[in-house]
Amino acid sequence: MNDTFLKACRGEQTDYTPVWFMRQAGRYLPQYQAVRGKVSFLELCKSPELCTEVTLQPIEILGFDAAILFSDILIPMEAMGLVLEFHEGRGPVFPEPVRSQAAVDRLRVPDPEESMPFVLETIRLLRRELSVPLIGFSGAPFTLATYLIEGGSSKVFLETKKMMFQAPELYHALLEKITACTSTYLQAQARAGAQALQLFDSWAGILAPQDYARFALPYVRSIIRDLRAMTDVPIIYFANNGSTLLPHTTTAGADVLGLDWRINIGDAIRQVGDHAVQGNLDPIALFLPRQELEERVRGLLEDARQARGHIFNLGHGIVPQTPPEQARIVVDAVHRFSRR
């Protein structure tokens, strides 16, 4: 069992810097495309066998040091009773956005074993197959709320902020329910065998710091507090585009803070005190010629030297157009340059 990733999360000494990529099980891999060609995205998410297969692919093909459960952050939102659709090229859609007390009241806090057994079954199957640690995950409550309130993706998040600003009680009622769902969901993942848990706050970066502190952070804290009471798996919190939020995100209670590529990792490390960090290569830097790509990896490792722990990752998900051999160059370079 390669536990380098878990050690780095805990700030323990490692022989080399572990590496995994956000969306490493994904469309850039022809092997993933082959599976995906046979089923819809939601069907894939709900098949433990296929989820297991695509989760294992990047580990076997590219040699990452951690696997992340293949799923989607919106799966538990469907389990709350909402209709969820994925349209090709348009992203997720909730045809009935949640914008009223009645709509919030209709949401149920699901029992994960009953409503999302396929996720927990995937975790159990994966633990039998994997020789690297398995990361479970969920969306963070604010990010999940934006999809429910907007009815999908958004550019300026007008409806979300209008609810925050004009109907804060409704907003907080919705967030409490999402938080209860997310908390239970992550606890179930830990019980099923997830060895680390990542909270994705993909849209945290659209909030002014004062709004983040009031409308997003408390719910992340609450989830992490509840997790600490039942498990000691490392917890990673990724607030995307969140460099100006670091004074707040460092108080979330996570072991590891994920960083997007917009900040020099050394500058971030000076701000995060006792946390390990995960990141933060620009996903499009994977299109650099080999030598320059290797140089960039080397520079990033060098800048991250003072970290309590460093898990090498991209600053956002790998894009579908990426040639897999470019990902391989990075994995190998991280291992080679960081070996002590």
Add this chain to the structure above:
Amino acid sequence: MNDTFLKACRGEQTDYTPVWFMRQAGRYLPQYQAVRGKVSFLELCKSPELCTEVTLQPIEILGFDAAILFSDILIPMEAMGLVLEFHEGRGPVFPEPVRSQAAVDRLRVPDPEESMPFVLETIRLLRRELSVPLIGFSGAPFTLATYLIEGGSSKVFLETKKMMFQAPELYHALLEKITACTSTYLQAQARAGAQALQLFDSWAGILAPQDYARFALPYVRSIIRDLRAMTDVPIIYFANNGSTLLPHTTTAGADVLGLDWRINIGDAIRQVGDHAVQGNLDPIALFLPRQELEERVRGLLEDARQARGHIFNLGHGIVPQTPPEQARIVVDAVHRFSRR
């Protein structure tokens, strides 16, 4: 003549904090919609009379302390010889993206007096009408280049970064030509009577700091250096989503740095040394109830007290759904709370 805005740009003492909004001449005003209903967006941009009319509207209706020329950052790109289309709800489109040396070679560096006389005529007309300073503007070269290379707006800017990373000579050749065009264009605006100039780097924030320093900043510096040689109008540089770029943007040579809403303005001011700052209310904060909106304005003014100069603005353009009376609340609150 109300010169409060110009004084604040120069870091001189003012009686109160001046305020204007990005996109203040725009779709949230019914009076703008009335003009826009009669012509296409590009026709509007090319009519000095109509541009003058819509530029004046927010000054008369809402009492802003500065006017900004109504135009679009892509107008000079069309003048370089490219076909530019605006499709409703889809944003700007260049049907023939610039991705080869031949395409770069075909671009011409236009004489603004010949190819964009309508812009300079608008400036001359406005100077006769206005009782507040007139801001001219252009896009910054990197931001303009993204539209040309992508063929329009983008999410991950794959083509732009691929050119930067895989064909840096081609990229730099393109940027040099855009820079020559932009430089000449801003100089012509100053000669025609613009009393301040703003460079909009709307997409700077998609770059890692090291890439910003190499692929975007040098061209901004070059434009500002050339402007300094022929005019002493204040220069504002707005690198959107650029909080982590501040160590670089402070070296651009601008008098004023624009700030988006993702950073506490006091934190930014501590990083920008001798610069005045412009910003940075979340545009969606305009949907707050009156009292809370006024409190937020008061807090922002308080946080900005240590600035060398502060021009109150939004952290991004005002959105079309904003009720104009909410903008009025902010303008009045800024004037009232900041009066010494």
